[in-house]
Amino acid sequence: MNRKRIALITSLIFLSDCTVENFNPLKNNLKSDVEAVSQSNKKKSKDKYPDISKELDITSMEQYSSNVLFMNLTLRNFFVKDIYLDDQSNYHLLLTPLKTSNQYFVTTIKTNKTIKIGNKITIQGFINGKVKVHDEYSFNLKYNGKNAVSVMVDHFEIN
Template sequence: MIKKEINMNRKRIALVTSLTLLTGISINNTHLSQNRVIHTVKASDSKKTNKVSSKYPDITQELDITSMEQYTSNNLFMNVTLKRFYIKDLATNKQGQILIILTPLKTSNQYFYLQTDLISQAKINQKITVQGFLNGKIKLTNKQINDGLNPKYLNKKVVSIMPDKIILN
């Protein structure tokens, strides 16, 4: 039941995001000359073809992960793959879900956060590959800290990801 609700929420988010993007494109195109509109459509068609080839494109090809602050939470709704990211911290909550904080590099301070029951054995500093849906930015709260995450992460801004597949490397 919960997975069904998550899938419905993902579909709603994707629909709202696509409608927002289409509205923005329509408004921008009404002010362009006819030739520029044709070029814009051709460019977006070729870009769309590239994205369809992989359901979970590599996040490094889609976003600058060294500086996620440049993106608003509204821009961070897409399917991605986080390849070989490091587990910086993890904990298990009362519901048996594992809470994980990831970084692209061991020394990075760009954090990604996920909750999952897809894996049972993981260790800090282990590399992990995650395929899933970026779900905007959040701040880690006392709830996550009380569930066992290190207090140094309290109020840290993180990019939330809803995992569909996890591979321990």
């Protein structure tokens, strides 16, 4: 009977060693962690400037408090509603997501290119809260007092 027990124990040990090598939870978890880290790095680089329309309701920015409106975003193909070119060649822009929208975004950019009302522009930058359009922006008087979202530009492209 000792030989049978020894043979049984030996075969169980052999079987457990084979199983551990084929299915090693520590090895699989490590591989999963490495894959998760590499995917999160890809996501971070792609999502540094996520599309504003996927993050916020751009038709009604009034629902958000100024505290919420601090994030990196992309304003893709926004329309230039009004322009002011100051004496330092900075373009002050009043933007909307649609031609007919009443939701305004204000920003300032410096470029040698000519920007006209009605142009489309894509901006990657940081939105930094709500503002009111006033005389200092030097936009058309019909926009005075309108609520807007301020945007600081990191990169832009005139479409």
